[in-house]
Amino acid sequence: MEANGVASIGECMLELSGQAGPNWRMGFAGDTFNTLWALHALSPDRPATYVSAFGDDPFSRDQIAFFAQNGIGIGSSPVIAGARPGLYAITLTGAERAFTYWRSDAAARQLASDPAALAKSLEKQALVYFSGITLAILDDASRKTLLAAVATARRAGSLVAFDPNYRPRLWRSREAAQAAILEALAVTDIALPTFPDEQLLFADETPQATAERLGKLVGEVVVKNGEQPATIATGGASETVDAVHVATPVDTTGAGDSFNGGYLAARLVGHAPADAVRRAHRVAAAVVQVRGALATFETLRAAFES
Ligand SMILES: O=C(O)C(=O)C[C@H](O)[C@H](O)CO
Numbered sequence: 001m002e003a004n005g006v007a008s009i010g011e012c013m014l015e016l017s018g019q020a021g022p023n024w025r026m027g028f029a030g031d032t033f034n035t036l037w038a039l040h041a042l043s044p045d046r047p048a049t050y051v052s053a054f055g056d057d058p059f060s061r062d063q064i065a066f067f068a069q070n071g072i073g074i075g076s077s078p079v080i081a082g083a084r085p086g087l088y089a090i091t092l093t094g095a096e097r098a099f100t101y102w103r104s105d106a107a108a109r110q111l112a113s114d115p116a117a118l119a120k121s122l123e124k125q126a127l128v129y130f131s132g133i134t135l136a137i138l139d140d141a142s143r144k145t146l147l148a149a150v151a152t153a154r155r156a157g158s159l160v161a162f163d164p165n166y167r168p169r170l171w172r173s174r175e176a177a178q179a180a181i182l183e184a185l186a187v188t189d190i191a192l193p194t195f196p197d198e199q200l201l202f203a204d205e206t207p208q209a210t211a212e213r214l215g216k217l218v219g220e221v222v223v224k225n226g227e228q229p230a231t232i233a234t235g236g237a238s239e240t241v242d243a244v245h246v247a248t249p250v251d252t253t254g255a256g257d258s259f260n261g262g263y264l265a266a267r268l269v270g271h272a273p274a275d276a277v278r279r280a281h282r283v284a285a286a287v288v289q290v291r292g293a294l295a296t297f298e299t300l301r302a303a304f305e306s
Contacts, residue, residue, distance in 0.1 A: 003157055005047040006264075007075065007125045008036035009146065010134040011108030012052060012067075013101075014059055016089035017251065017292035024089070028063050029293035030108075031133050031165050034254040038261025038283060039129075040072055041297035042304050043268055049075040051121040053110040055083035060107065070297075075121030078114050083107035095249035095288060101169070103137070112142035115149065122153040127264060131163045132197075135180045136170035143180060151187045161190040163260055166197040177201060182217075190267070191218040192260045195225040207231040211238050222263060222277060224256050230281065232273045241277040244285035254293030259284040262304055279304050 010032030018025040033050055040048040050072055054060045056079055063085055064074060086103025111134075112118055122128055128150055135143055154160045164181045171177040178201060185191060191214050195207040204210040207223045208231055214221040215233035223231040229240040262283030266276035286303035287295045295303075 003124045003126050005049060005125045006039055006127045007049040007051050007122055008032045009051040009130040011086060011106060011137055013086040013088050013103060015292055027292050028066050031257045032131050034257035034293045035129055035261045037294050038258040038300050039265050041300040042265035048072045049121060051075055051077055053078045053080055053107045055085060055107040056081050057084045060085050076117040077121060078117055080107055080110055090253050092251055095252050097251060097253045109137050112138060112145040115145050118149045122149055125153060125158045128153050128158045129161045131165040132181050133165050133167055135184060136167060147183055147187060154187055159189050160187055161264055162188040163192040164197060166201045185217045188218050190220045192222050194256050195223050224259055230277050232277060234273055239274060241274050244281045246285050246288050249288040251291045252288050255284040255288050258287040282306055
């Protein structure tokens with residue numbers, strides 16, 4: 001079988017978005033899922049797999065059913081008796097989002113508990129994607145298992161993409177996050193960091209400094225910076241590509257994740273990095289105009305193709 005699939009590894013939570021009070025809307029989201037959602041919308045012919053661990057409660061069952069209704073499988077991900085998904089709520093100040101989490105005992109923390117199942121889920125994938133949040137939810141031994149599985153997939157021919165997506169609250173220390181993220185970058189082909197995260201984590205002074213630092217570790221780097229231009233570093237050269245200005249953003253949740261999905265979809269069909277960034281910016285601009293992390297497939301496709 002041809003290695004044609006796209007796989008994303010991490011935690012998809014229950015998401016409360018919209019207005020506080022009785023009008024919360026429940027959805028399913030999580031950074032690596034949001035990226036896969038956009039990637040799948042834009043590369044519908046590639047089998048899409050969300051690699052995680054799931055519970056067996058009604059919410060976990062609904063989550064897996066929601067994935068399936070939208071053409072996304074779970075590969076060989078374990079379904080664990082008695083476990084349940086994590087939950088997060090989005091609070092908005094204007095369109096700027098803040099998250100409250102209930103996730104410390106989520107099923108996804110066991111995504112590397114069965115190394116053979118994890119390895120199987122990563123077989124025959126054209127692309128394997130994961131993030132710093134995937135690393136942050138795992139204990140040290142599980143993180144090693146995960147990175148070994150990603151390295152094996154890469155040796156078998158998968159392209160590996162990684163977003164450091166630094167969430168300080170999920171790490172025991174900044175140093176622990178730095179060490180784990182550097183280990184992940186060592187098995188990465190395409191790095192998709194966000195400048196404010198890298199500034200916080202590695203004290204980079206400018207996006208250019210982030211691009212240069214990461215460009216020494218990874219062949220293809222795109223540094224996102226919200227509404228500011230993105231900086232691309234490939235093969236020792238760098239360039240910037242303006243973002244799309246959105247006059248009335250609604251909710252910035254998932255913008256960077258969807259950018260990543262758009263970028264990777266474009267690269268998989270052979271668009272050059274700068275063109276892929278232009279498409280990715282348009283995808284991100286569409287996502288900030290909806291509440292919650294996910295825009296409809298139609299919205300994402302229209303933005304990508306416009
Ligand atoms: O913060 C997290 O762990 C999430 O996955 C929630 C959001 O969907 C994500 O951060 C948006 O990038």
